């Protein structure tokens with residue numbers, strides 16, 4: 001297990017990478033395919049639906065390893081959606097902090 005600051009650094013690094021892919025659109029990037037898909041943002045919305053379903057199925061199967069893997073896929077696609085909408089990880093942190 002990592003401590004809280006390590007975990008935060010991973011999310012910051014992931015979101016920064018997503019923002020860089022959005023700005024540069026490199027050819028060999030999965031993130032680029034999400035930002036340039038012919039279905040537009042609907043494609044990432046579909047992926048979020050798929051990953052959510054897969055996470056639910058893993059939970060119902062009591063497969064924690066699979067649940068963690070699908071949760072990571074879900075968080076990644078959710079961060080791409082936030083970036084598409086011009087929101088940031090700090091905006092998400094602020095929303096969560098306001099609920100404490």
Ligand SMILES: N=c1c2ncn([C@@H]3O[C@H](COP(=O)(O)OP(=O)(O)OP(=O)(O)O)[C@@H](O)[C@H]3O)c2ncn1[C@@H]1O[C@H](COP(=O)(O)O)[C@@H](O)[C@H]1O
Pocket residue numbers: 014017018021028029030031032050072073076077
């Ligand atoms: N965290 C992720 C991440 N999580 C999930 N995925 C991709 O999300 C997709 C999940 O789709 P599925 O589960 O449906 O699997 P699939 O059948 O392979 O996908 P499809 O054919 O349906 O698109 C897979 O292609 C995964 O590779 C991710 N792709 C990238 N990242 C991060 O984004 C960074 C930048 O990646 P690139 O944009 O590829 O350079 C990477 O270094 C990673 O840190």
